Amino acid sequence: MIELLAELLSRSIKRLKSSQKGKEKSTQIINIIFWSLCAFISLILYIPRGVSIVDALVAIVVLIFTIYSAIRALKYFKIL
Secondary structure (H helix, E strand, C coil), rough: CCHHHHHHHHHHHHHHHCCHHHHHHHHHHHHHHHHHHHHHHHHHHHCCCCCCCHHHHHHHHHHHHHHHHHHHHHHCCCCC
16 A cells, blocks of 8 residues: 555656656645645545544555455466
8 A cells, every 4th residue: 555655656757757847746746735635635525534644544554464465365376
């Protein structure tokens, strides 16, 4: 998961560096900020009431670890 996010972020940064016009750069920056904000807002909205911040953070960490482990297992068996 982290590798996937890093790859997507690096592609966005490469496009940002390769774009030569100022308008293209500002459009890319606004696009990155917008989608990051949308992801953060949807994350907050999907957390049910009565769940503490610690529980939500632990659940996010466990989810990321599970996805990371699955990707590593698929790479180990040369499926991915």
